[in-house]
Amino acid sequence: MSTPEVAIVGIGMHPFGRTPERSGQEQGVYAVRKALADAGIEWKDVQFAFGGSAAAGAADTMVSKLGLTGLQFINVANGCATGGSALFSAYNTIASGAYDLGIAIGYDKHERGAFRVNTKAGGLGDWYGKNGLALTTQFFGMKINRYMQQHDISHSSLAKVSAKAFRNAEHNENAWRRQPIPEEQILESDMLSYPLTKFMFCSPAEGGVALLLARADKAHKYTDTPIYLNAAAVRSRRWGSFEVMSPWIAIDDGVGPTVDASKAAFEIAGMGPEDIDLAQLQDTEAGAEIMHLAENGFCEHGEQERMMQQGETEIGGRFPVNTDGGCLANGEPVGASGLRQVYENVLQLRGQAGKRQVPNDPKVAYTHVYGAPGISGVTILSR
Amino acid sequence: MGTQVPIQEGLFTWPSEDPRLIGSECNQCGAVLFPAQSGCPKCASDDTKHRELGKRGSLWTWTIQGFPPKAPPYAGDLENFEPFGVGYIELPGEVKVEARLTTADKDALKIGMEMDLQFLPLYVDDDGNEVITFAFSPAQEQ
Structure with a gap:
């Protein structure tokens, strides 16, 4: 294991879901104030910030509410990996020696219903949207449909992923959908994009997360329980990968950015999948959690059927996944989603996750975010 | 009417007796894409030509x-x-x-x-x- 150079010393979150009385930016400000309180510092102590939202405006405008301290504030826009990219940038800023203390911020506020895709911004022709192909949901349906056939994954396992998410979220006061839903009801809900039903998809939502980062050797100034950031890696797609919003896929089969980001993160950390005690994996829909287990190296393709049926990814199972309810129960405020995963892992590693605390004193935790147009971000945290 | x-x-040949999708083919590595575009994402060359697909x-x-x-x-x-x-x-x-x-x-x-x-x-x-x-x-x- 390589020696970590960066630690997370404060965390803050605005509950996910719908908060009509607060703008997206206000939810971001709320999260920042919580993170500052958690570390016992003031906004004027923060030397730099990376922040972003996909649909709720430029993050640097929040200084007008937090305080005009003149800090270096850089806006980040990287689709579903916006939060992960803010964290990656903050991590590298500290690791490079440029600054000692900074913050990564992500927040968002989306309209109801499936994401309305801007085909122009996505580099696609107008015909793609007119034709009824510009829906992220179709990609997820098509990817898991093929995967289920290739690797013998059952509809029941999809339902088990969703049921677990809502059950875990019942004990998470920051989650959106906290009512457990029986598997039968999940399977029988509206078929949105075969084989995925309504309760197998996450929804666009609102929320904010802020994480304070410091040089590892100075972390104890701010907290008794620093959580070290052993690795942060972001990768984009290569030839042969199958990604959301693709009018075409290469004739050659290849691996996606998740496989690449995961390998890079393990290499940076000097660790392997066997070292990880729990994981938060992108679960835009139930099938994604299943496929991402294998793509991140935590099992072989097809092994997930047994893992789901035997409850191995439950909080009390062999390898807990999405302990806070994941995207399925929290919804997806795009800018904040990747940081929510890290927030949850910090709580779990500090032993502060309450009724959803993973037993046996977890020491190393993993996050994975995925999004359009084929990007993945991975972090590895330890205490 | x-x-x-x-x-x-440019997406497909139209009007045509036998309309076809119009893709592009890289003159360097042979990679085929749809719709047609300049630039090859496989080998990074900018040498592509139109190709009517099967x-x-x-x-x-x-x-x-x-x-x-x-x-x-x-x-x-x-x-x-x-x-x-x-x-x-x-x-x-x-x-x-x-x-x-x-x-x-x-x-x-x-x-x-x-x-x-x-x-x-x-x-x-x-x-x-x-x-x-x-x-x-x-x-x-x-």
């Missing part, structure tokens, strides 16, 4: 769009919305193309089945023209 116009110029392929994967898409961008009929199939068709030796499917019956769709290129009206535009798009249907003989 107005004339039939393609959903986008009409038959196999169903690589599929789903069924079960709810009305948001409009815009969707231009199809929402008042009488019916679920429609979407899939990737692997054109042998060329590329996998994403397309609407002419059937939305899950029991009629099997990964690996033969599929044929079709053209069908999607909507009527403001000028009264019938807008034509491409789709794939299960081949008659499987």
Whole structure:
């Protein structure tokens, strides 16, 4: 294991879901104030910030509410990996020696219903949207449909992923959908994009997360329980990968950015999948959690059927996944989603996750975010 | 009734006795893409030419769009919305193309089945023209 150079010393979150009385930016400000309180510092102590939202405006405008301290504030826009990219940038800023203390911020506020895709911004022709192909949901349906056939994954396992998410979220006061839903009801809900039903998809939502980062050797100034950031890696797609919003896929089969980001993160950390005690994996829909287990190296393709049926990814199972309810129960405020995963892992590693605390004193935790147009971000945290 | 116009110029040959999707082929590495574009994402060259793609392929994967898409961008009929199939068709030796499917019956769709290129009206535009798009249907003989 390589020696970590960066630690997370404060965390803050605005509950996910719908908060009509607060703008997206206000939810971001709320999260920042919580993170500052958690570390016992003031906004004027923060030397730099990376922040972003996909649909709720430029993050640097929040200084007008937090305080005009003149800090270096850089806006980040990287689709579903916006939060992960803010964290990656903050991590590298500290690791490079440029600054000692900074913050990564992500927040968002989306309209109801499936994401309305801007085909122009996505580099696609107008015909793609007119034709009824510009829906992220179709990609997820098509990817898991093929995967289920290739690797013998059952509809029941999809339902088990969703049921677990809502059950875990019942004990998470920051989650959106906290009512457990029986598997039968999940399977029988509206078929949105075969084989995925309504309760197998996450929804666009609102929320904010802020994480304070410091040089590892100075972390104890701010907290008794620093959580070290052993690795942060972001990768984009290569030839042969199958990604959301693709009018075409290469004739050659290849691996996606998740496989690449995961390998890079393990290499940076000097660790392997066997070292990880729990994981938060992108679960835009139930099938994604299943496929991402294998793509991140935590099992072989097809092994997930047994893992789901035997409850191995439950909080009390062999390898807990999405302990806070994941995207399925929290919804997806795009800018904040990747940081929510890290927030949850910090709580779990500090032993502060309450009724959803993973037993046996977890020491190393993993996050994975995925999004359009084929990007993945991975972090590895330890205490 | 107005004339039939393609959903986008340059996407397929139109009008034509035997319309084809227009892709591009890299002159350096042979990679095929759809729609046609300059620049090759496989070998990074900028040396590409247009290529008319094959009409038959196999169903690589599929789903069924079960709810009305948001409009815009969707231009199809929402008042009488019916679920429609979407899939990737692997054109042998060329590329996998994403397309609407002419059937939305899950029991009629099997990964690996033969599929044929079709053209069908999607909507009527403001000028009264019938807008034509491409789709794939299960081949008659499987």
